[in-house]
Amino acid sequence: AHVVCDGCVNCKHTDCVDVCPVDAFREGPNFLVIDPDECIDCAVCIPECPEAAIFAEEDVPEDQQEYIQINAELSKQWPSITRKKPAPDDWEKWSGVPNKLQYLKR
Ligand code: SF4
Ligand code: F3S
Numbered sequence: 001a002h003v004v005c006d007g008c009v010n011c012k013h014t015d016c017v018d019v020c021p022v023d024a025f026r027e028g029p030n031f032l033v034i035d036p037d038e039c040i041d042c043a044v045c046i047p048e049c050p051e052a053a054i055f056a057e058e059d060v061p062e063d064q065q066e067y068i069q070i071n072a073e074l075s076k077q078w079p080s081i082t083r084k085k086p087a088p089d090d091w092e093k094w095s096g097v098p099n100k101l102q103y104l105k106r
Contacts, residue, residue, distance in 0.1 A: 001036035002045060003071050005064045007053030008032055009100035011091045014084045016045040016054060027081035028074060029105035030088065035075035051095060066101065074106065 002024075004016075010030050017025040017032070024038035034045075034054075046054050055061070060068060094100065 001039040001057055001071070002034050002041060002043065003055055003057055003060050003068050004031070004033050005053050005055055005060060005067045006098065006100050007049070007051035009104050010088060010094035011051045011053070013050050013087045013091070014081065015048040015050065017081050018084045019044045019048050020082075023080055023082045025081050026075045026078035028078045031104050032081065033071040033075045033078065036072050070104070077106075
């Protein structure tokens with residue numbers, strides 16, 4: 001499956017959801033995840049993300065491996081999102097900031 005990683009936390013542009021052919025994205029307060037049971041690995045969401053936060057599972061960076069489990073877990077708890085919506089007002093402040101896992105709201 002594909003995996004939403006650290007770059008999305010507090011940025012949440014949601015451009016990714018518009019292109020997903022199987023509506024695999026799920027929305028939390030300040031982060032999105034992909035349901036691994038829905039994702040068909042088409043990869044069209046990857047270039048849509050301004051934060052480059054989406055990776056194929058085998059390409060998830062070493063220091064972001066935790067996000068594989070986080071996507072699997074939270075996708076079972078969060079509602080579906082299929083339409084783009086405005087990013088948080090302060091997304092620019094968080095863009096490019098590393099190690100945002102501590103800010104992830106569940
Ligand atoms: Fe959806 Fe394709 Fe991205 Fe998987 S890889 S989440 S199916 S757009
Ligand atoms: Fe997050 Fe990028 Fe989608 S910031 S909401 S994964 S477009």
